[in-house]
Amino acid sequence: MRNIKLCSPNWYELRTKLGRRTVIGIPYLWLLLFFLVPFAIVLKISFAYTDIAIPPYSSLFEYADEALTIVLNLGNYLWLAEDGLYISAYLGSVKIALIGTLWCLAIGYPMAYAMSRAPKKWQTALLMAVLLPSWTSFLIRIYAWMGILRNNGLLNNFLMWLGVIDQPLTILNTDVAVYIGIVYAYLPFMVLPLYSNLVKLDKSLIEAAQDLGAKPAECFHKITLPLSKSGIIAGSMLVFIPAVGEVVIPQLLGGPETLMIGKILWQEFFNNRDWPVASALAIVMLLVLLVPIMIFNHSRQKDLEGRS
Amino acid sequence: MIERKFSFSNIVLGIGLIFLYLPMFILVFYSFNASKLVTVWAGFSTKWYVELFHDDQLIDAVLTSFEIGVSAATAAVVLGTMSAYLLNRFGHFRGRTLFSGMITAPLVMPDVILGLALLLMFVSMASTIGWPEDRGMLTIWIAHVTFCTAYATVVISSRLKDMDVSIEEAAMDLGATPLKTFFVITLPTIAPALASAWLLSFTLSLDDLVIASFVSGPGSTTLPMVVFSSVRLGVSPKVNALATLIILCVSLAAFIAWWFARRADRMRRDAYQMLGRDQ
Numbered sequence: 001m002r003n004i005k006l007c008s009p010n011w012y013e014l015r016t017k018l019g020r021r022t023v024i025g026i027p028y029l030w031l032l033l034f035f036l037v038p039f040a041i042v043l044k045i046s047f048a049y050t051d052i053a054i055p056p057y058s059s060l061f062e063y064a065d066e067a068l069t070i071v072l073n074l075g076n077y078l079w080l081a082e083d084g085l086y087i088s089a090y091l092g093s094v095k096i097a098l099i100g101t102l103w104c105l106a107i108g109y110p111m112a113y114a115m116s117r118a119p120k121k122w123q124t125a126l127l128m129a130v131l132l133p134s135w136t137s138f139l140i141r142i143y144a145w146m147g148i149l150r151n152n153g154l155l156n157n158f159l160m161w162l163g164v165i166d167q168p169l170t171i172l173n174t175d176v177a178v179y180i181g182i183v184y185a186y187l188p189f190m191v192l193p194l195y196s197n198l199v200k201l202d203k204s205l206i207e208a209a210q211d212l213g214a215k216p217a218e219c220f221h222k223i224t225l226p227l228s229k230s231g232i233i234a235g236s237m238l239v240f241i242p243a244v245g246e247v248v249i250p251q252l253l254g255g256p257e258t259l260m261i262g263k264i265l266w267q268e269f270f271n272n273r274d275w276p277v278a279s280a281l282a283i284v285m286l287l288v289l290l291v292p293i294m295i296f297n298h299s300r301q302k303d304l305e306g307r308s
Numbered sequence: 309m310i311e312r313k314f315s316f317s318n319i320v321l322g323i324g325l326i327f328l329y330l331p332m333f334i335l336v337f338y339s340f341n342a343s344k345l346v347t348v349w350a351g352f353s354t355k356w357y358v359e360l361f362h363d364d365q366l367i368d369a370v371l372t373s374f375e376i377g378v379s380a381a382t383a384a385v386v387l388g389t390m391s392a393y394l395l396n397r398f399g400h401f402r403g404r405t406l407f408s409g410m411i412t413a414p415l416v417m418p419d420v421i422l423g424l425a426l427l428l429m430f431v432s433m434a435s436t437i438g439w440p441e442d443r444g445m446l447t448i449w450i451a452h453v454t455f456c457t458a459y460a461t462v463v464i465s466s467r468l469k470d471m472d473v474s475i476e477e478a479a480m481d482l483g484a485t486p487l488k489t490f491f492v493i494t495l496p497t498i499a500p501a502l503a504s505a506w507l508l509s510f511t512l513s514l515d516d517l518v519i520a521s522f523v524s525g526p527g528s529t530t531l532p533m534v535v536f537s538s539v540r541l542g543v544s545p546k547v548n549a550l551a552t553l554i555i556l557c558v559s560l561a562a563f564i565a566w567w568f569a570r571r572a573d574r575m576r577r578d579a580y581q582m583l584g585r586d587q
Contacts, residue, residue: 024407031457034454041429042424110316111325114318128562129325135561137514139539140555144331147334147543148334184331187328241416245420246418247518248517270521275428286421289418
């Protein structure tokens, strides 16, 4: 066998090269075609006019009398800038996602910390317990809160039974319900990267600091917190970015005054059938999220590519 | 170091777990309620489950979702294995930065953006090259494969990274071709990761509402789409019953995934003990 290969190194080399090309080529082409090119098309259609046709937008390129005319309609973007609704929806999304992320961090960090300090045999079970809800249907988990937060729902009934309140609180269809939904749905995504970061933390560093007379708070502030920075960044981005574009939570838990850009885009597309404006909304949302996505990719790449 | 049992972080962990599970327990509990009013208890009943199984539209949607889920998860694991392999073993190649960007971006990309982008892509393709003719299961499948591949790559990559490269190198030194080395050495070693990547992709596909709503056609309705349209009308015990069944299935799948991971861990530990070295 080996002799044959040594006699025909060209054939062997060629085959290896071809194999390598195939392994790179197939996923590469798939992602180019179904991930990168679609964004170019969204960009293109965001410059089109709305048209009563199938598909409901005008073509950018026109070829007539030996002249190629390209018509870029900036109207969609001007429309977004002029209408205060869209700007406040963007700001509202960023605000809700930011506060939701901070809540997730405030709850998720102690959880991940406690998990990383738990006895070794418990850790897998605890990790499983935190991740399991994120595997069940997202929709079902949001739906569960509709029953709890309603005016005659469980929470109000319970609080009235306790005698804390005598009038039901309106929580469902307000921003508070949206925050609860975001924290509930995204908490596992915060805990997971924090845990996998904290569990790798060298405990002898903390012991050394304690031996040298550092107080627990000082230890945490000067050793644990800086060393878990990459976990905090990854977790926060995993919560913040999808939360900005959230559609289901504002539709089911939010009220009419809950302005989130994902909901507006959905309505623009499905109710108004205005594809060019929906595309422009998506492009601007992508621009808003570009820096967070780049930070996330940067933090992931070290993890993904081994030999970190 | 002395750890306190009731430290602040342990208490938060306990409350956090209650917060994560209580709503689901309430959901399961009220699915057995005889009353149509979800929050008033009127005795034990399984009538909502019976009604569930007589809902043809729902059964159709479940079948559609399962079909898409199984095929999308399988394709995502194949593409994810290739992506993880080339990111971990191929060193530098042209366009590597772009590739790793494209493979990580779907993890956080909001669903509305991805859904809209893929729909517009399919519409443009249909008007220029005439394919895909109409939207339906095929387009949902393509969309699901695209985002599931990203998740599968993460799961498989973390296993591939921990694997001892010297075994692969030994096989190749002994004359095995890269392809043979992959199938005889690498694949069996990373098999548990493939299983958990498949299960993760399957649940993600089964769960997706937003992307499927964009790219589906009139004939293909998935389970989340049916659930969403009934949930918008308000809370109903029938949805609770459905939710209970979904939670049951997912717990089962998660348990199987956990079992695979534990078995793999044990086998690895045994192998290392036989070699007489520490982890």
